[in-house]
Amino acid sequence: MTLYTRFRKQLDAALDALVAAGTLPEGLARGAVTVEPPRDPAHGDLATNAAMVLAKPAATNPRALAEAIAEQLRLIDEVAKVDVAGPGFINLRLVPNIWSDELRTIAEEGGDYGRSDAGAGVxxxxxxxxxxxxxxxxxxxxxxxxxxxxxxxxxxxxxxxxxxxxxxxDAGGQVDTLARSAHLRYREALGEDIGEIPEGLYPGDYLIPVGTLLAETYGDRFVAAPEADWLAEFRTRTVAAMMDMIRADLALLGIxxxxxxxxxxxxxxxxxxxxxxxxxxxxxxxxxxxxxxxxxxxxxxxxxxxxxxxxxxxxxxxxxxxxxxxxxxxxxxxxxxxxxxxxxxxxxxxxxxxxxxxxxxxxxxxxxxxxxxxxxxxxxxxxQMVRLLRAGEPIKMSKRSGNFVTLADVVGEVGKDVVRFTMLTRKADAQMDFDFAKVVEASRDNPVWYVQYAHARIASLHRKIAELGIALTAPDLSRLVEDELAVVRLAAQFPRIVEAAAAAREPHRIAFYLGDLAAAFHALWNVGNDDPARRMIVAADPMLTSTRLFMADQIGQVIRNGLALMGVEAAEELN
RNA sequence: GCGCCCGUAGCUCAGUCGGAUAGAGCAUCGGAUUCCUAAUCCGGAGGCCACAGGUUCGAAUCCUGUCGGGCGCACCA
Missing domain, CATH: 3.40.50.620 (HUPs)
Incomplete structure (x- = not known):
């Protein structure tokens, strides 16, 4: 259960209490009631629109209802402060350790952090x-x-x-054409000069080994035979060969x-x-x-x-x-x-x-x-379509000559992880450019690299700490400062990002979220450039180092979990 | 002619079930930095969310229309 669904339940209990007290009528639909982080962190840790949604059906005004709900929410132990703001938002400030406790949750759940039962039974x-x-x-x-x-x-x-x-x-006219194309390659394998592949047949070289295989299987008995004798069999054999090839291509992507x-x-x-x-x-x-x-x-x-x-x-x-x-x-x-x-x-x-x-x-x-x-x-x-670019110039592809860029070529050139991540850096229904140079570039504007870099930096902490011989202790999470906790809050969003992305069926949201999380982590790290006391590793203070390492490790865990959802392996090191 | 998708900063794009002052990166401008916790960092400016109506406490988001772009329109898969 995420923090947000937990508070949603507590909010429901608060509303029930108001119903029992007669402040709210019974049976109001609460489907539109949300508990989410406010856009502006200054507003608090959580916000709910409950009063605005329910005011009208309850025939009351939002601010008054908000006050009544706020009164109930103040009774919750984990709630430090409740404010009513704007048209009737209720903003909650939680006790300080609520976010650092989330770090322990991440540590406990590990690879399962963010897993949800929202879709259970479906x-x-x-x-x-x-x-x-x-x-x-x-x-x-x-x-x-x-x-x-x-x-x-x-x-x-x-x-x-x-x-x-x-x-x-495997049932339409195209696979008949495929079988005929294979028959040509079969004759070729038996020594015949087949010349140019006629218009309308598949010209690709990939059918040559199929022809060889067919020649080995059937000898020359179908060379001059009428099509009806061999078509069905050739079709089955060739489709099977094509599917083997396709499965091998998919395996390159881990599919x-x-x-x-x-x-x-x-x-x-x-x-x-x-x-x-x-x-x-x-x-x-x-x-x-x-x-x-x-x-x-x-x-x-x-x-x-x-x-x-x-x-x-x-x-x-x-x-x-x-x-x-x-x-x-x-x-x-x-x-x-x-x-x-x-x-x-x-x-x-x-x-x-x-x-x-x-x-x-x-x-x-x-x-x-x-x-x-x-x-x-x-x-x-x-x-939507992907436009392939090399050095900013679109790559021309001609299907007729069989001169297209294969998936195997691309995976071979830039790697599975880069291909997979890049394909998820846009909404599915938006067109996309795939530039061979840009997707492997080591720079801030390449999200693939930027996310991996954050993970690699976290991994490097362990190497460095071992090198320095720092004796780690138990973390003291009370030593985390505000902008560290801000990154932790972002990491704690992961479960609700997962639920929202799944509900909307939009996996690209994971990629964007990881980009945000990585950016926040890098910013934190960069503070240490100017202020050595703010570095992740402070050799003179093993407990502080241990605390920051613990925090960084949990952020790394969330990055790994997110990458895993995209089928991308997290890098321990960049080179 | 009809249908579908799209229109958000100069560019490429996010934007949660309709929520508070619409966000990033690039480019641009202004600072910092020559550091190895590296493959830069911090900040500013930049918006009629295509346009016009409507729905409602509230619209980039939902509805209608207009304009602009892409794709598809008998027994191809």
Whole structure:
């Protein structure tokens, strides 16, 4: 339980007392009541808006109600002072040791400090990456992978049961193209000169070893055989090889999914048919003809009757086909069944998608709403594009020639931790630049470095103290001064940052918080530049040194815990 | 034509369920520092939160409209 939820409970008790006394009517909704740190520390340690929120429904004025609540709060032992301010804020000043005691809590809980049970009992399925199995991962996939993985970590830390899932799109036309491309490489492996890779097939070199493998497996018997003889088998083999490659790429980022769900298997098991039947029985799928698209009408457009899902009933702009005119499932038709399947085993669903799929969010949300009868929370988080820069110049990528920057290249160049942290330094739905030079720069304006530097500085204290042979004692937390306690207060915010970030499904908040915490710690450290008595290590005073070390260690612990949520290892040393 | 996302300091971006005087970094300006607790530090200035209405005790935040930018718009995935 965080300090804030603990005081929230005490506030509730105070409100109950006022209800019992007849000052407040019974049954007022308290959902909007908050207990948080005031923006201006001069206002105190905690502030609540309770009086302003409750004044109107209680038919009283906020200041008067605030006074009544304040009277109750003054009875709490840990509360040193209560003020009513502004339009009716109640500011609490806590007894001085409340924050230094939080240091002991951090020390006791260690890696679990900040862990919450806010999400207890709620299982969440988070689907991320889901790159088409047609080649290695490139940087376009990277951000979604990191955001999804960090969000999964975050939700787990906040108490949710999390399933990490990857949807393998192994059933569409693209994987047929992939199989044909592999067939070409197969013939090449058997000695044939295949020349230029024809337009429309995948040209990448990564299919060469697949061709070799296919040649070893099948010999030459499919060289001249009709496509129908080998297509399915080649497709299965090649997709499997691609997925091995993708899993290896993901492993470079420290990402492991729990479930790889195959679209082909889903279809083979008849799941889309089941979903269609279920929806038809409720008149949510019907056979109809779509209108021509507004604006520029494609030349080859012609009206066709297709089975349509009534997504307009759930807020979409148009009903959507679930099958193509050739009878096969559309991507949406299968995806709808897939989401139904996920909703069977989890309470809540999250999809992480590239922003280029924004146009299909409404239909899938409509489908989930229909299939779960609006009972399942479902968020689609859109992740914006990343622009790769080298020395300030955008790197040009041409998909056609297969000349794209792969994820493996980038991780190889700057390292997993830098990639992961950097991907979380922006809100997911904001565009981002990734400059190879800037992300590894050792300077104040590189948050990755700045946070690691703070941690490394703390680690260096132990080395230095050992070197100096200072005999450590038990810390005396009463010796911490005000601006040290200010940093401790910030460290103590971590649990509520975790809860807020998890509730909002925004892992980037952890990165920003760590940047703030690191900055505050550095500022404290820098005081020692001018004033040796304020250094973390004061050799002449072992107890003071021990106290400051204890404080620094707990700040380091919070940094480690935050970095762990981002899948980043904390550095002991920088070089 | 329609839909989605976005519009916050010169630049890049945060901004908690709607909360008190809207915050950082860079750049800029003014100081300090040549130190090894290093890969600088401290401070100042800089804002019609795109614009106009609305909701309410209170709006950068919610609603409506306008303007501007990005993305997407039949059986591709």
């Amino acid at each position: 299982s969440v399925n988070i689907e991320y990456v889901s790159a088409n199995p047609t080649g290695p991962m490139h940087m376009g996939h990277c951000r979604g992978a990191v955001v999804g993985d960090a969000l999964a970590d975050l939700l787990e830390f906040a108490g949710n049961t999390v399933t990490r899932e990857y949807y393998v799109n 492991r999914h729990d479930v790889f769900a195959s679209e082909a298997e889903l279809q083979a098991a008849g799941k889309p048919d089941d979903a269609e039947a279920w929806l038809r029985a409720r008149d949510l799928v019907y056979d109809g003809v779509l209108e021509a698209p507004k604006g520029e009408t494609p030349d080859d457009w012609e009206p066709v009757e297709l089975p349509l899902f009534r997504s307009t009933r759930f807020g979409d702009d148009q009903d959507r086909p679930i099958k193509k005119s050739n009878g096969s499932w559309t991507y949406f038709g299968a995806d709808l069944a897939y989401h139904y399947q996920k909703a069977q085993s989890s309470d809540e669903l999250i999809d992480i998608w590239g922003a280029d799929h924004a146009g299909t969010v409404k239909r899938i949300k409509a489908a989930v709403a229909a299939l779960t009868e609006e009972k399942t929370r479902f968020d689609v988080k859109l992740v």
